[in-house]
Amino acid sequence: DAEITQSPRHKITETGRQVTLACHQTWNHNNMFWYRQDLGHGLRLIHYSYGVQDTNKGEVSDGYSVSRSNTEDLPLTLESAASSQTSVYFCASSENLVKETQYFGPGTRLLVL
Amino acid sequence: GESVGLHLPTLSVQEGDNSIINCAYSNSASDYFIWYKQESGKGPQFIIDIRSNMDKRQGQRVTVLLNKTVKHLSLQIAATQPGDSAVYFCAENSGGSNYKLTFGKGTLLTVNP
Numbered sequence: 083d084a085e086i087t088q089s090p091r092h093k094i095t096e097t098g099r100q101v102t103l104a105c106h107q108t109w110n111h112n113n114m115f116w117y118r119q120d121l122g123h124g125l126r127l128i129h130y131s132y133g134v135q136d137t138n139k140g141e142v143s144d145g146y147s148v149s150r151s152n153t154e155d156l157p158l159t160l161e162s163a164a165s166s167q168t169s170v171y172f173c174a175s176s177e178n179l180v181k182e183t184q185y186f187g188p189g190t191r192l193l194v195l
Numbered sequence: 196g197e198s199v200g201l202h203l204p205t206l207s208v209q210e211g212d213n214s215i216i217n218c219a220y221s222n223s224a225s226d227y228f229i230w231y232k233q234e235s236g237k238g239p240q241f242i243i244d245i246r247s248n249m250d251k252r253q254g255q256r257v258t259v260l261l262n263k264t265v266k267h268l269s270l271q272i273a274a275t276q277p278g279d280s281a282v283y284f285c286a287e288n289s290g291g292s293n294y295k296l297t298f299g300k301g302t303l304l305t306v307n308p
Contacts, residue, residue, distance in 0.1 A: 113294045124284065124300040125239070132294065140295075172238055176294055183229050184286075184296055186238035 088173050088187040096195055101160040103190050105173030112178035114156040116148060118169040125172065131156055163194045207305045214272040216302045218285035221266065227288040229296065230259055230270045234281045242270070280306045
């Protein structure tokens, strides 16, 4: 069955380190999104992509970057991890149609010490 | 600014009762809405969606109602079961040719046996 996966599921890192979170979907969706979820804030959009080689900043993009070299993957990189980036990160994808739902991965819980 | 919010942050019901979760939206241009369910430690799961040309849509034990006049969305769960215990949140697409969603902060539904 088609699905969306994230790895690792849990990560502990130190301040200043570079961290990359993986997201892989097998639906052949053009659209992919990265969110962070924190208590009191709900889901906030970090970066998104509407296709290969396309990337866009979301509302909380500072300190994060993404690249889209193929349809299936949208890795999220924290250039220099900060304690404020401790959060749960969700990847999502949707079909290349306006007004279509997004399907979420299981999440990555990141702790920055 | 434009936002999606919820009237009730928590809702506790008895098993077998019907549950109603509400959501207010402020963007009158929004024309596509989704309800998600998120269980502890998991990613958001699609429940049901509705487009602005509809007032009501039914799924299995769930019904979504849309009142565009007062910009209000509700999710009704019939015969609530313990497995329905989760955080529920609504999301909106603000119209136009974009694929982004804006998410509410969520309502915690607790089903008591």
